[in-house]
Amino acid sequence: MSTKPNTKTPVRRNTPNCIYRLRVELQHIAPTIRRRILVPDTLTLGKLDRVIQAAMGWNNTHLHDFTIEGKRYGTPDPQWPEADMLNERRYTVGDVLGPTVQQFRYSYDFGDGWDHTVVVEQRLVTVEGKNTWPMCIDGENACPPEDVGGPPGYMDFLEALRNPTHAQHEDMWTWWGGPFDPLGFSLNEANKAIRKLR
Structure with a gap:
């Protein structure tokens, strides 16, 4: 018997407590196509999708999802409630990564199958006026x-x-x-x- 995922909306904060340094790497391509980004723990997964899109160079014209610790996050489709897709707008990066998650998957364009491995490289302290907003700090290849x-x-x-x-x-x-x-x-x-x- 399958259990429904917890859909309770976490409490939102405006001021970040932690900055995540993430390495986003496109799979099944050589040479490596990657980006390194900084994102605050207060950023929703919905906005993380947009940041990854912008940093990578995608146009945000296809569906996507995140798979984190065995749970799937994205934009739920009311016609497919059995898909157990958690609403990415209700969860922040800090909610789902916390202090322990080291890696997760981001998939874009289910038809073309662009799979990205996202590695949590570091959890940094916030420095107001320096790292409290999303940014790309490094990258490689188009x-x-x-x-x-x-x-x-x-x-x-x-x-x-x-x-x-x-x-x-x-x-x-x-x-x-x-x-x-x-x-x-x-x-x-x-x-x-x-x-x-x-």
């Missing part, structure tokens, strides 16, 4: 384009763009709109996108 077909599609996309004699070269060039730099990452652009969320 985010794949939306709707490219997941990790296998991305590899095919890169191969087609690299090789002018590839049968799909012109189609991919036109679809993307020109050249694509898989090594490209801009810390400034990541933080600009995150600032737009505030």
